[in-house]
Amino acid sequence: MKLLHRQIFTELLKLFGLTVACLLGLILIGRMLQLRTLFLSQNIGFFNILQLFFFLTPFFLLLITPIATMLSVFLTFLRMSTDNELTALKANGVSLYRMLPAPVAFCTLCTVFTFAISFWGLAWGMDMFKTKIYQFARTHSKFALQPGIFNKEFPGITFYAHQVDNDKGLLKFAFVRDESIKGTSVVVVAPEARIVSSPETAEVRITFDKGKIYRQSGDELNVLSFGSYSVRLDLASLLGGFNFSEDKAKDMTFARLSRIRKDPARAPNQSPRFMRKVDTEYFKRLTLPLGCIILGMFAIPIAYVFRGLKQQYGLLLSMGLFLVYYSMFSIGVSLGEGGTIPPVYGLWAPNVLYVFVATFGIKYANEERTLPVIELIQHFKERMRAEA
Structure with a gap:
């Protein structure tokens, strides 16, 4: 069993590293294309751009680590299912529960890593980003106009x-x-x-x-x-329209957010909207890291249900399921900041729903039973064929 757990854990780490590298690369390319005009008009080198991107990495990692965790677990168990490794293990008396230590340890490690980013890394990265971009403005930047063309690089x-x-x-x-x-x-x-x-x-x-x-x-x-x-x-x-004098909730450490929630007098802005943003950011820093272990466990029964599916289709499927999770999360953030519902409800709802599905899904997968939802879909398809 130690050999099995080691092999599963190693494969999970490899897929996680590959997924994170690909997603960060895509984000980097997208940001460079978005700001290409700005960088061409300013005396900013490629190395300086990479420095700025490095300081933004904690912000991106907070968002992509949950999906990278889910993709790693899903693709690992989908491959094992497609290659009949799970069938062979079950034939030798190895249940799904005995395979869980490796993915649980992996998801826990990702959760701890994301909590570190959420509590400290995000605020550090944003502070260093603002400091560096202001330094570039002082030492590198220039202002250039083109004749006969309206220039709107300065906001407003x-x-x-x-x-x-x-x-x-x-x-x-x-x-x-x-x-x-x-x-x-x-x-x-x-x-x-x-x-x-x-x-x-x-x-x-x-x-x-x-x-x-x-x-x-x-x-x-x-x-x-x-x-x-x-x-x-x-x-x-x-260099981006940053307001260095404005103190935003998303740039604060988790400890400072906690202090402001306990004592609103410590907030730089005590307006109701700002306090709602503080509450929303506080629960966001808690729920996103926990999404790593929740989505990781959720991916296991999904891989069982769609056994035999090719990996490229499995990748699209898992991305779609994460999109549902993130859409619910984004709606919770919007409703929380707008004051429609308390942030604690809107941001915890996706995690609670996916925990429920993951718990029952793992139980059904271990018993090799089909989820009731899947049975209903299959029954509906058969009925449609019969009527046709």
Whole structure:
């Protein structure tokens, strides 16, 4: 039995490593494609991009570790079932319960790993990410405009210039529109402007000469003429629009979330919406790691039910089942943050449902019985064929 458990555990680890590597690779490629324009316009190297991605890894791992655990268990037992290894083991008196120590130990290890990320790794990664991206803004970033093209890289601000000399920082027939203040629109127009980047202060300044300012607030429009007017912008916002002064619940450690829930006076923002986000994030940090062991155990009876299924179809099936779990989880997060239901109910519901299915599924799989739901589906198919 020790040899059997060792073989199962080794196969689970191999599949887990492969799954995590593939999912992280896909996320990395997707993020690089999403931000390719930004990276091309800034003096940021590939090594710097990998550094930023490394600090975001805890956030991604918190999401992909449960599905990687489920895929590893599902594909391992599906292969054993397809190769008739499970049949041979049962013929020699080895029940499913005697095979469980290996997947239980593996899922427990994944759960502990995810709890470490949830409690400490996530906050550390986000802090390091913000620090590094601000450092890049101070030392690497530049602001470049293209002639005749509207630039919206800064959140809420649009730039335009008919002629641009980025080497000298000179603009001809330029304007900027600022909609960062809700309900107010400010437009600055001038025949000439200059761009000055200051990496040491992480700022960029655009100085307009002899132009006009159009300020609209509701139905009121004000027009002012000026000799010189400067617009100051934070370069950090150019690298992703991050608000470094804002304290978000998703960036906090689990211990801090617990303290805020016990004493709301410690919260940086005591609005009801922020407190709902704190509650939702608190239960999210608890339920996602437990999803590793729950989904892992859930995958075992599913592999038994769909024995003989090819691995590529099994992969699609398991991804679909996880999508159901994650959809329920996402709905719980949305309802919890919106105040429709308490977060404790919405975020625990998927785990409770999958625990119920996993418990009865393993019992039925050990007895080589078909789940009642599967029997109903088969009965319905036979009835449809008979009627046809």
